[in-house]
Amino acid sequence: MRRQIRTALLKSGSGLSMSALLAISAHGATPAPVPSGDTVLLQADHITADRQTRVVTASGHVEAAQGKRVIMADTMTYNEVTGRIFAEGKVSLLDDAGNVTFVDRAELDRSLTEGVANAVRLLMADNSRMAAAQGNRVNEKLMTLDKAVYSACNLCKENPSAAPLWQIRAAHVTKDDDTKRITYEDARLEFYGVPVFYTPYFSHPDPSVERQSGFLTPSFGSSSDLGYRLTLPYLYVLDPSADVVLAPTYASQAGYGLLGEYRQRFQRAVLDVSGSFLEADRSSGGSGQQLRGHLFGYGRMDVSENWQVGFNLERASDDTYLRRFAIANTTTLTTSAYAERFTDNSALTVDNYWFQGLRAQDVTGAIPYVAPLVDYRHYGTPGFLGGRFDYELNALDLVRPSGRNTRRIGTTTTWDVPFTTRFGELYKLTARFDGNGYWVTSRSRGGVVIPATDRLVGTAEPSITLDWRWPLVRDEGNWRQVIEPISQIIAAPYFGRFASIPNEDSTNVEFDDSNLFSFSRYGGRDRLESGPRANVGGQWSIYEPNGGSVSVLFGQTYRLKPDRVLNREAGLGATESDYVSRIKISPASWLDLVVRNRLDPNNFSARRTEIQMDGGPSYLRGSVGYLDIDADRLDLTIPARRELRANFLTQPLTNYYMTGAITRDLIGKGRWISYASGIFYTDECFETGIVYQRTNVLQGDLKPSTTVNLVLKLKSLGQTFDLPNIGVGGLVGVK
Numbered sequence: 001m002r003r004q005i006r007t008a009l010l011k012s013g014s015g016l017s018m019s020a021l022l023a024i025s026a027h028g029a030t031p032a033p034v035p036s037g038d039t040v041l042l043q044a045d046h047i048t049a050d051r052q053t054r055v056v057t058a059s060g061h062v063e064a065a066q067g068k069r070v071i072m073a074d075t076m077t078y079n080e081v082t083g084r085i086f087a088e089g090k091v092s093l094l095d096d097a098g099n100v101t102f103v104d105r106a107e108l109d110r111s112l113t114e115g116v117a118n119a120v121r122l123l124m125a126d127n128s129r130m131a132a133a134q135g136n137r138v139n140e141k142l143m144t145l146d147k148a149v150y151s152a153c154n155l156c157k158e159n160p161s162a163a164p165l166w167q168i169r170a171a172h173v174t175k176d177d178d179t180k181r182i183t184y185e186d187a188r189l190e191f192y193g194v195p196v197f198y199t200p201y202f203s204h205p206d207p208s209v210e211r212q213s214g215f216l217t218p219s220f221g222s223s224s225d226l227g228y229r230l231t232l233p234y235l236y237v238l239d240p241s242a243d244v245v246l247a248p249t250y251a252s253q254a255g256y257g258l259l260g261e262y263r264q265r266f267q268r269a270v271l272d273v274s275g276s277f278l279e280a281d282r283s284s285g286g287s288g289q290q291l292r293g294h295l296f297g298y299g300r301m302d303v304s305e306n307w308q309v310g311f312n313l314e315r316a317s318d319d320t321y322l323r324r325f326a327i328a329n330t331t332t333l334t335t336s337a338y339a340e341r342f343t344d345n346s347a348l349t350v351d352n353y354w355f356q357g358l359r360a361q362d363v364t365g366a367i368p369y370v371a372p373l374v375d376y377r378h379y380g381t382p383g384f385l386g387g388r389f390d391y392e393l394n395a396l397d398l399v400r401p402s403g404r405n406t407r408r409i410g411t412t413t414t415w416d417v418p419f420t421t422r423f424g425e426l427y428k429l430t431a432r433f434d435g436n437g438y439w440v441t442s443r444s445r446g447g448v449v450i451p452a453t454d455r456l457v458g459t460a461e462p463s464i465t466l467d468w469r470w471p472l473v474r475d476e477g478n479w480r481q482v483i484e485p486i487s488q489i490i491a492a493p494y495f496g497r498f499a500s501i502p503n504e505d506s507t508n509v510e511f512d513d514s515n516l517f518s519f520s521r522y523g524g525r526d527r528l529e530s531g532p533r534a535n536v537g538g539q540w541s542i543y544e545p546n547g548g549s550v551s552v553l554f555g556q557t558y559r560l561k562p563d564r565v566l567n568r569e570a571g572l573g574a575t576e577s578d579y580v581s582r583i584k585i586s587p588a589s590w591l592d593l594v595v596r597n598r599l600d601p602n603n604f605s606a607r608r609t610e611i612q613m614d615g616g617p618s619y620l621r622g623s624v625g626y627l628d629i630d631a632d633r634l635d636l637t638i639p640a641r642r643e644l645r646a647n648f649l650t651q652p653l654t655n656y657y658m659t660g661a662i663t664r665d666l667i668g669k670g671r672w673i674s675y676a677s678g679i680f681y682t683d684e685c686f687e688t689g690i691v692y693q694r695t696n697v698l699q700g701d702l703k704p705s706t707t708v709n710l711v712l713k714l715k716s717l718g719q720t721f722d723l724p725n726i727g728v729g730g731l732v733g734v735k
Helices: none
Strands: 003-007 040-044 046-050 054-066 069-079 084-094 098-107 115-123 129-137 142-151 164-178 181-191 195-203 219-223 227-231 234-239 242-251 256-264 271-278 290-302 307-316 333-343 348-357 370-381 388-401 404-420 425-443 455-469 472-476 479-491 533-543 550-557 578-589 591-599 606-615 620-630 641-653 655-665 670-681 686-695 704-716
Touching: 040 046, 040 069, 069 098, 084 404, 098 129, 129 164, 164 195, 307 455
Parallel strands: none
Antiparallel strands: 003 040, 040 054, 046 054, 054 069, 069 084, 084 098, 098 115, 115 129, 129 142, 142 164, 164 181, 181 195, 219 227, 219 704, 227 242, 234 242, 242 256, 256 271, 271 290, 290 307, 307 333, 333 348, 348 370, 370 388, 388 404, 404 425, 425 455, 455 479, 472 479, 479 533, 533 550, 550 578, 578 591, 591 606, 606 620, 620 641, 641 655, 655 670, 670 686, 686 704
């Protein structure tokens, strides 16, 4: 029977006798625990000890362990006098960080932390590799390698001796586990064994590092508007909870700039501030340089278990800066400061808003700020007849630099009583009251005093709503069919035209399948639908066992007489509204098709159409969207739109994928709004690609432009960061 010999060796200090060093147990005995500190556990098939020379020799599946460090070899000898360990034959060493070193022959000290070895091969925790003719472990944290090579690429299975896709070859390499950096001297970068770049000194973080000060992956590209562009970000780690990124940027036709971001986490708070500035023209191809930039920020703090405060900051130097330099694609910037309190049955929010309009028609003096907007909601528990009493209190102070100012206080109170009949009919009776009081004032415009229009006005609307639905279910084998008629009857008084009531939050109305059974289709409190009305419709669905489904929703709104405010919106204000419908088809997990329509009740012609299709097999995913809507009759700033949008992502081969996206305006003769395409290659160690983008936008210095960007990343050599990338049209990835 094979004997397995375990011996506790290498206690620190001197004077240990051989009898104290050896402990022999039969194979299959309970293993001794892995020792800690300076104690090493040695196990092997055979162990011999020479008491005269004080040399212990182990052979056959030799394994020595100290803490998390483990060395394995075919043979191993320990000299008690010199304190040196010699290992030969398929030697492997596992260190504290999870890295494994393979050598042909090694000489180590008794702590397994210092020594020299020949033909070193190092497999690191992230699967990257190093090899060297000779290695020297100076101490527990420091290793030096001579004539070394490093790569994160897998070797070719058919020809393992072939050079990997890329590697760094250096005369001398230092791996410091204390600073978590790998340093190269006299180094060159090779692709498939061909040198392409030389540097006398190079350093990068250990692949196990998630965040460390140093240069991040640069980005570069070309644009017909901005010219050639280069961004070189640098990450400076202040402490474990805070860091700063600074990214100098140069665009040959725009100028020099700087992007930056500061992040910090506190025990109960988080802070993130980013921004940029660039000395560039306000007109493409112009000659007058101006300082342009932006500042974004976000912060949140948990004051207590129920209270939270925070802010959002969005400001830009001018209307087109963010879009021209592809930092953000938005037409309105919102800055806010808020406080929130949540309990089991209530919510209080206090918001303050400041806006910056980026559209050509926005007038700075007419843009309001809100300080504050207070909203309190209380949710009751079931009581009398199973009903629940909820209420909301709302207060608003809206001020314009020039124009109308509005102060509003309002309330919404509801009492809901749900009940179910013995036939499965679902009812809900709701008594509701909406009330608002306004104090409206005006300010001067351009030094001209507006006639006094101060007034105190208000609205009050009591209403009763009865909701009814009757889901009918039928099983046909493995199929399940559901038919559900739905109706909602609302009894409410008529209002006038709201001539004296300001409208700050309900300037446009949406009527579609999502709000067919809503009490009001306005987005805010300043306007409410009035008068008796009924929302009637139904839904049919069918489900199959593998998860496929089809559902259809159809409905309409009826009124006793036209709504005097909504009658300009033909889809909703008449005695019979447009029909709204939604068809959703999901035959399998790889396809979703949704068609939404708003149809003329007289001839069923489409007044609004939305089509969205997403799906495809795993190697080809795509999305197609079509939108056709009439101009908004309540908000004249919203024109008619007819657009086609499509994008796709395909992976024809294992490591290759392609992307594409288009947006086309179909009104009139039509025009391309934007289109883009890209092709990429990625594997375990390398990523490259090229992206082509064309935009056709005219506003100020926003001109039609073509952009080409190159992606090149040697994985494990650096970090990337979520930082706005001037001229790229997106964000750098996060690693």
